[in-house]
Amino acid sequence: MHRFAALYNAFDTSSGNNAKVAALLKYLSESEPEDAAWALYVLLGKQGKRLITGRRLLQICVDQSQLPEWLLNDCYAQVGDSAETISLLWQQAGTCTRQPLHYWLEQLLPNAAKLKDQEQTAAVRQLWSGLNQAELLVANKLLTGGLRVGVGPGLVVRALAQLTELDEALLQHRLMGGFKATAANYIALVAPAITAESVPSRPYPFFLASPLEIKDPEIPLPNSPNSWLIEWKFDGIRAQLIHRANQVFLWSRGEELINNSFPDLVAAAANLADGLVLDGEILIWPTDAELPAPFALLQKRLGRKEPNRKLLAELPASYVVYDLLELNGHDIRSQPLCQRRNALEALMKSAATSCLRLSARLPLDRWEQLEPLRQKAETVAAEGVMLKNLESPYLTGRKRGYWWKHKRDPYNLDAVLIYAQAGSGRRANLFTDYTFGLWDAGGKLVSFAKAYSGLDDAEITNLDRWIRSHTTERFGPVRVVEPVQVFELAFEGLQRSTRHKSGIAVRFPRISRWRKDKIAKEADTLTTALALLT
Amino acid sequence: MTLPPGSLLELTPQGLYCRAAEAWIDPWRPVSRALITHAHADHARPGCGEYWAIGSSEMILRKRLGAAIKLNAVSYEEPLHIGAAQVSFHPAGHVLGSAQIRVEAGGESWLVSGDYKRCADPSCTPFKPVQADVFITEATFGLPIYRWQSGAEIAQQILEWWRSKADHSSILFAYAFGKAQRLLAELAAIGVSDEILLHGAVEALMPAYRSAGVSMPPTKALSMVNKGDSLAGRLIIAPPSAHRSVWMKRFKFPQTAFVSGWMAVRGARRRKGYERGFVMSDHADWPGLISSVKESKAQQVFVTHGNSDGLARYLKEVEGISAEPLNGDFS
Numbered sequence: 001m002h003r004f005a006a007l008y009n010a011f012d013t014s015s016g017n018n019a020k021v022a023a024l025l026k027y028l029s030e031s032e033p034e035d036a037a038w039a040l041y042v043l044l045g046k047q048g049k050r051l052i053t054g055r056r057l058l059q060i061c062v063d064q065s066q067l068p069e070w071l072l073n074d075c076y077a078q079v080g081d082s083a084e085t086i087s088l089l090w091q092q093a094g095t096c097t098r099q100p101l102h103y104w105l106e107q108l109l110p111n112a113a114k115l116k117d118q119e120q121t122a123a124v125r126q127l128w129s130g131l132n133q134a135e136l137l138v139a140n141k142l143l144t145g146g147l148r149v150g151v152g153p154g155l156v157v158r159a160l161a162q163l164t165e166l167d168e169a170l171l172q173h174r175l176m177g178g179f180k181a182t183a184a185n186y187i188a189l190v191a192p193a194i195t196a197e198s199v200p201s202r203p204y205p206f207f208l209a210s211p212l213e214i215k216d217p218e219i220p221l222p223n224s225p226n227s228w229l230i231e232w233k234f235d236g237i238r239a240q241l242i243h244r245a246n247q248v249f250l251w252s253r254g255e256e257l258i259n260n261s262f263p264d265l266v267a268a269a270a271n272l273a274d275g276l277v278l279d280g281e282i283l284i285w286p287t288d289a290e291l292p293a294p295f296a297l298l299q300k301r302l303g304r305k306e307p308n309r310k311l312l313a314e315l316p317a318s319y320v321v322y323d324l325l326e327l328n329g330h331d332i333r334s335q336p337l338c339q340r341r342n343a344l345e346a347l348m349k350s351a352a353t354s355c356l357r358l359s360a361r362l363p364l365d366r367w368e369q370l371e372p373l374r375q376k377a378e379t380v381a382a383e384g385v386m387l388k389n390l391e392s393p394y395l396t397g398r399k400r401g402y403w404w405k406h407k408r409d410p411y412n413l414d415a416v417l418i419y420a421q422a423g424s425g426r427r428a429n430l431f432t433d434y435t436f437g438l439w440d441a442g443g444k445l446v447s448f449a450k451a452y453s454g455l456d457d458a459e460i461t462n463l464d465r466w467i468r469s470h471t472t473e474r475f476g477p478v479r480v481v482e483p484v485q486v487f488e489l490a491f492e493g494l495q496r497s498t499r500h501k502s503g504i505a506v507r508f509p510r511i512s513r514w515r516k517d518k519i520a521k522e523a524d525t526l527t528t529a530l531a532l533l534t
Numbered sequence: 535m536t537l538p539p540g541s542l543l544e545l546t547p548q549g550l551y552c553r554a555a556e557a558w559i560d561p562w563r564p565v566s567r568a569l570i571t572h573a574h575a576d577h578a579r580p581g582c583g584e585y586w587a588i589g590s591s592e593m594i595l596r597k598r599l600g601a602a603i604k605l606n607a608v609s610y611e612e613p614l615h616i617g618a619a620q621v622s623f624h625p626a627g628h629v630l631g632s633a634q635i636r637v638e639a640g641g642e643s644w645l646v647s648g649d650y651k652r653c654a655d656p657s658c659t660p661f662k663p664v665q666a667d668v669f670i671t672e673a674t675f676g677l678p679i680y681r682w683q684s685g686a687e688i689a690q691q692i693l694e695w696w697r698s699k700a701d702h703s704s705i706l707f708a709y710a711f712g713k714a715q716r717l718l719a720e721l722a723a724i725g726v727s728d729e730i731l732l733h734g735a736v737e738a739l740m741p742a743y744r745s746a747g748v749s750m751p752p753t754k755a756l757s758m759v760n761k762g763d764s765l766a767g768r769l770i771i772a773p774p775s776a777h778r779s780v781w782m783k784r785f786k787f788p789q790t791a792f793v794s795g796w797m798a799v800r801g802a803r804r805r806k807g808y809e810r811g812f813v814m815s816d817h818a819d820w821p822g823l824i825s826s827v828k829e830s831k832a833q834q835v836f837v838t839h840g841n842s843d844g845l846a847r848y849l850k851e852v853e854g855i856s857a858e859p860l861n862g863d864f865s
């Protein structure tokens with residue numbers, strides 16, 4: 001644990017990526033496989049549910065620290081992170097327990113999490129007593145599941161590649177499909193490459209598109225539109241469908257196995273030939289419907305671990321296939337897209353059902369037609385178009401130049417800032433979580449969206465100062481401010497919702513600009529918003 | 535709240551006023567007579583008729599407020615009679631020449647802390663507890679998350695950081711008056727004798743510290759280093775305002791760090807964009823604030839600066855000491 005805390009500290013205090021990779025490389029090469037496995041597991045963000053909430057940890061701290069609860073809350077507000085707050089407050093250093101990382105993550109921490117009340121309090125304090133400030137911070141972050149330290153999967157794979165002299169793509173592939181922290185898995189991960197590596201369930205790393213920024217509308221992309229595959233960009237769940245060894249595996253982009261949520265798709269895929277891997281989008285799309293249903297309905301399906309028959313009938317899932325990665329047990333990702341597409345079209349000729357649909361190839365003769373096509377996306381329930389270079393291999397991650405997504409313009413509304421709350425971490429003690437309202441028919445502001453991003457640092461500082469001097473009421477950490485400031489919000493879509501006072505839920509709201517030129521009365525109304533309902 | 539009318543010290547638009555001495559302590563605006571706790575710009579402002587301050591701050595005060603100011607240089611603990619009041623200056627341990635100011639008249643005594651700290655600092659006279667009926671204390675770091683390690687420990691961390699990068703320059707950002715010289719003195723105390731380079735703003739304060747006999751490593755203004763000369767392995771001390779300014783252009787891939795009590799919190803460090811933060815402050819930490827209040831034996835405490843509400847509430851509710859935040863232009 002002390003070595004992992006030192007690694008965390010090295011990440012935290014080094015600026016360059018090279019220094020971070022070097023620190024990780026050193027850690028891995030000096031670790032037992034079970035510790036290395038856990039370190040990767042944590043750094044790759046695979047730690048799932050938190051073991052104990054930050055609130056509870058603060059509670060455990062407060063009884064011992066002899067500080068009043070309000071003062072502890074003031075401390076938390078200043079620090080913006082419960083794990084760190086405790087590390088700064090906890091003053092008792094006891095006998096040091098030099099247990100390795102895997103023991104902490106497999107035994108000590110989960111065991112403490114299972115206990116209740118006084119027993120848990122005692123157990124957590126026992127754990128804390130053997131740690132210095134830096135270790136305390138890391139242990140608490142492992143408990144609250146919030147260990148983020150600016151080292152993403154890319155850097156982890158880079159360090160692994162240097163350690164093993166293996167190809168980064170191979171390592172990425174080996175890490176796919178829910179890497180579990182065991183010594184055996186780590187040993188397999190860093191083992192020398194063999195010719196036929198096959199784990200039936202293992203998905204390929206996803207290839208991701210980049211947003212298209214058009215500089216010259218006449219030539220948005222190199223070459224003629226003929227050298228590009230153009231498709232609708234649907235608003236569903238990206239998923240990889242695997243049929244190998246007579247088993248079906250459906251993986252989301254977040255590497256969750258989602259077979260249980262989509263038994264209809266799994267059943268349909270079982271009829272496909274074996275040794276097949278597809279890339280596509282899950283949508284709700286009833287047999288007789290011309291268009292797919294909005295994303296909100298898909299969320300209903302995703303929320304159910306095992307949907308009942310009624311839900312399956314009401315909201316039937318459909319998988320829109322757009323790429324073929326493996327055919328007859330052969331990895332064909334290195335073939336150009338045009339070849340993969342031909343093979344896919346041949347396959348789908350016999351396989352297509354209402355449950356498995358081939359993503360349509362949209363005709364485009366001249367680049368001038370691109371903009372009208374993008375504008376049409378809304379009418380087919382798509383959020384834009386995809387442009388894929390027909391020569392492109394199926395790469396891993398986001399590599400610019402091959403695949404582009406070209407979304408339709410976001411919706412915009414001018415809304416009034418009504419509540420503000422302090423952020424956490426880097427934004428601790430700064431009011432950066434904003435709630436916005438629109439005018440209802442009775443001339444009252446109704447909250448309709450929260451947004452956290454879109455302002456630059458200077459704007460955040462200015463707005464923070466304004467909020468502090470224009471607070472009219474406080475509810476715990478939330479401040480009600482004078483309804484004066486108008487912001488233009490951008491978002492991807494609107495849905496009816498019973499969970500929000502306004503009756504509307506918005507998708508991906510963010511601030512597009514501060515409308516200092518507008519007064520609150522000129523902000524938009526709920527009626528305007530309702531008119532945008534898709 | 536404000537101070538009760540008719541008490542020995544009152545709060546006027548110009549600042550803390552002592553009628554008996556006809557003097558203001560660290561006034562915010564020009565007044566006829568100013569008693570100065572220390573020479574930082576938010577405590578010593580220009581335009582006053584006369585100033586009273588500790589002798590070792592004279593050089594800095596004249597440099598900042600004008601060579602011709604009328605200044606009564608006093609010594610620590612020296613009993614002074616100003617108007618109808620007995621006044622004395624006591625070491626505050628904040629920076630060179632910093633003082634707590636005690637005033638007494640009509641059987642009532644008040645102590646104004648100015649800025650102060652309790653941990654050892656080789657660049658100035660250490661804080662000395664003083665008793666009074668009423669204590670006005672600062673609370674810049676008035677939260678229990680702020681607890682300082684000793685200057686020697688931090689200096690050791692800085693030294694390791696500096697030595698770890700022999701092929702690049704290391705830039706430490708620190709307040710030009712006080713913190714920068716304390717850093718130098720702390721480094722000298724752990725045996726550093728390499729020449730350290732200084733930004734012009736830091737260099738300007740050095741004569742006062744050198745003439746006060748503070749032991750520091752040799753220093754040179756960065757501007758005296760020839761343009762082409764390598765700065766690899768050198769330590770440079772600069773004020774925070776130079777961070778990310780054009781001044782930085784001279785360095786190729788330097789490592790940078792900020793030295794401040796605020797660096798105790800990771801979020802604060804990341805927000806300011808420093809790679810590394812060293813936690814060293816010239817203000818009292820939480821235990822220092824509490825013990826200073828207790829040692830003053832004051833019946834009544836007023837709290838200014840920083841988390842004044844929180845510290846006052848804690849003193850009242852937990853320590854059972856009558857305490858109130860004091861509102862005003864304290865910054």
